[in-house]
Amino acid sequence: MAKVHSQFVCQQCGYSQVGWAGKCSNCGSWGSLVETIVASEHPTSSKRHTAGNKPVSLSSIPSRKVSRISTKITELDRVLGGGLVGGQVVLIAGEPGIGKSTILLQLADKLAMPAGRQGDVLYVSGEESVTQIKIRADRLGIKNKTIKFLEETDADAVVETIEQLAISHKQSLALRAQLSAIIIDSIQTMATDDLTGLAGSVGQVRECTSRLLRIAKSLNIPLFMVGHVTKEGTVAGPAVLAHIVDTVLWFEGDKSLTLRLLRAVKNRFGPTDEVGIFEMEDKGLIGLSSPEKIFLTKSRKEVPGSIVSSVLQGTRPILVEIQSLVVPTKMAFPKRVAQGIDSRRFELLLAVVSRRCGLPLYEYDCFVNVAGGIIVREPAVDLAICLSLASAFMDKPLPKEAIAVGEIGLIGEIREVVAQEKRIREARRLGFTRPISSEQVKFLGEAIHRFLK
Numbered sequence: 001m002a003k004v005h006s007q008f009v010c011q012q013c014g015y016s017q018v019g020w021a022g023k024c025s026n027c028g029s030w031g032s033l034v035e036t037i038v039a040s041e042h043p044t045s046s047k048r049h050t051a052g053n054k055p056v057s058l059s060s061i062p063s064r065k066v067s068r069i070s071t072k073i074t075e076l077d078r079v080l081g082g083g084l085v086g087g088q089v090v091l092i093a094g095e096p097g098i099g100k101s102t103i104l105l106q107l108a109d110k111l112a113m114p115a116g117r118q119g120d121v122l123y124v125s126g127e128e129s130v131t132q133i134k135i136r137a138d139r140l141g142i143k144n145k146t147i148k149f150l151e152e153t154d155a156d157a158v159v160e161t162i163e164q165l166a167i168s169h170k171q172s173l174a175l176r177a178q179l180s181a182i183i184i185d186s187i188q189t190m191a192t193d194d195l196t197g198l199a200g201s202v203g204q205v206r207e208c209t210s211r212l213l214r215i216a217k218s219l220n221i222p223l224f225m226v227g228h229v230t231k232e233g234t235v236a237g238p239a240v241l242a243h244i245v246d247t248v249l250w251f252e253g254d255k256s257l258t259l260r261l262l263r264a265v266k267n268r269f270g271p272t273d274e275v276g277i278f279e280m281e282d283k284g285l286i287g288l289s290s291p292e293k294i295f296l297t298k299s300r301k302e303v304p305g306s307i308v309s310s311v312l313q314g315t316r317p318i319l320v321e322i323q324s325l326v327v328p329t330k331m332a333f334p335k336r337v338a339q340g341i342d343s344r345r346f347e348l349l350l351a352v353v354s355r356r357c358g359l360p361l362y363e364y365d366c367f368v369n370v371a372g373g374i375i376v377r378e379p380a381v382d383l384a385i386c387l388s389l390a391s392a393f394m395d396k397p398l399p400k401e402a403i404a405v406g407e408i409g410l411i412g413e414i415r416e417v418v419a420q421e422k423r424i425r426e427a428r429r430l431g432f433t434r435p436i437s438s439e440q441v442k443f444l445g446e447a448i449h450r451f452l453k
Contacts, residue, residue, distance in 0.1 A: 037194050067086070068081075068085065069083050069084040071083060073106065073107060073287060075262065075276030075277060076107070076287075078274050079263070079267075080267070081267060081269055081274070086220040087220045087221065087222065087223075088222045088269060089217075089222075089225070089245045090224045090225070090247040091241070091242065091247065091248045092104065092224060092227065092250075093226075093229055093250055093251070094229065094251030096228075098252075098255060099251060099253075099260055100251055101128070102136070103278075103285050104224055105136060105137060106284050106285065107183070108121040108123050108147045109144045111181045112144045119146065120146045120148050120165065121146065121147050122148050122161070122181075122182050122183065123149050123185070124183065124184050124185065126151075126186060126190060127185060127186055127189055129151055130149045153190060154191065154192070154193070155191060156194075156211070159211055162179070162215050163215065165179055166219045179221050180222075183223075183224045183225075184225045187205060187208060187209055187227055188227070190204070190205075190208040190212075192204065195207060205241060206240060209225070209245075213244060213245070225245070245266075246268045246269060247266060247267045247268065247270075248264070248266040249262055250264075254373055257373040258281070259278075259279060260277075260278040260279070260285060262275065262278065271314075273315055274314035274316075275314040277313065279294065291318050294372045295318065295319060295320040295372035296308065296321050297371070302397035302399070302400045304394070304396055305323055305324040305326070306322070306324075306388060306391070307321075307391065307403075307404050308320070308321055308322070308427070309380065309381045309384035309403065309405060310380065310424070310426065311374070311376050311378060311380060317419065319427060319430060319432070320370055320372060320374060320376065320381070321370075321372070322368065322384040322388045322404075323370075324389045325366075325367040325392055326364045328364055331365075334361075334363065334364060335366070336365075337365075337366075337367045337368070339367075339369040340370025340374060341376050341381065345379075345382075346366075348410075349386055349389075350366060352386070352408055352409075352412055352444065356444060356445060357386075357390065357445045359390060359393055368385055368388065378417070380407065380417040382407050383405065383406035383407070383436065384404035386408055387436070387447060387451070387452075394452055394453075398452065402436055403432040403435055404436040404447075405417060405424060405436070406436070406437050406438050412443050412445060413442060413443055414441060414442060415438060416439075420437060
């Protein structure tokens with residue numbers, strides 16, 4: 001076998017040097033040296049190699065249907081594109097305490113059921129002890145005996161354990177997978193002795209990920225990895241980490257609230273426009289098939305400043321309640337407070353309402369809130385925000401069965417939004433039979449005059 005050693009390589013110019021000196025001796029870049037593994041030259045490596053694979057035409061490649069493995073978590077299957085694919089490597093990232101370890105423990109419980117091709121699940125914990133995981137499992141009501149827990153931070157030991165569990169009999173020439181999934185919590189805690197860097201460094205994360213990915217692909221076993229995030233909200237470690245894996249899932253939500261959103265940032269085996277919606281409870285993360293229960297008041301009444309709108313989360317329309325409050329100001333500069341929407345967008349809409357509709361909101365403190373804690377980033381709620389502000393200012397309620405969907409331009413026109421018919425159709429199914437959109441009215445002033453006067 002070839003001898004393996006490590007060296008430092010500059011990420012800026014690619015120059016190799018021995019030892020860590022803080023900066024590259026070639027280009028002078030500080031902090032750009034990354035430790036990598038280098039194999040010594042094999043005696044026969046100088047010989048010319050013939051190509052093992054030959055190019056093929058697209059028409060000669062047979063079409064194969066990708067078989068999916070259901071995780072038995074509906075919202076997770078939705079984000080993955082219908083389920084897992086054999087050998088798929090999934091990176092789950094999010095802020096600390098958002099629920100990454102919780103959903104992976106629930107996933108291990110679902111996949112460890114001895115049915116069909118499924119079997120044991122190997123849960124490798126580098127952050128928590130098995131005792132701490134046991135406490136969480138008891139809280140979630142998980143008592144599955146086919147979940148194998150391994151308290152280990154050595155990536156090579158983890159790979160060796162996976163090989164031992166995956167091979168059913170030494171006499172068998174073929175590898176028969178006895179593992180249904182592998183969970184690494186987290187990749188930043190893994191390290192290999194072939195590198196001298198600390199766990200979590202760029203070289204360690206890249207090398208450990210490559211070794212775990214290689215064994216998962218060779219055995220055709222799905223692999224889940226937890227990734228830490230930085231202060232800027234990106235995945236900690238090298239940027240190549242997101243390129244190596246097949247799928248990157250991102251957990252969002254306010255830890256003080258129960259709402260959790262799971263988005264697919266990258267997915268080689270499915271779409272990236274789907275969103276899974278969960279609610280954090282004592283028994284873990286519960287998928288919501290009807291999320292409007294969180295965002296809408298159970299017994300809605302005609303109250304000034306309140307109206308329902310529709311936002312698109314992935315391909316699924318979700319109804320949310322927009323609430324506004326307008327009060328006379330006693331300050332030289334009126335307050336502008338927005339919760340759940342961009343504050344600059346809110347100021348723009350206030351200017352449109354004041355200038356195009358003749359409402360003197362510059363003399364009032366204006367507050368707007370998206371009920372339920374969801375953050376809206378699309379302009380489809382512009383019309384609802386403007387109507388709720390006008391309703392609060394005039395102290396007149398909008399119709400209880402009304403739903404407002406539309407983007408507002410600077411001249412006060414109402415623009416059509418993406419999937420507008422789909423949003424309105426879903427709203428009608430839930431009892432909101434009076435849509436307010438670009439099909440009913442063309443300008444914001446016309447909508448205020450028709451529905452509030």
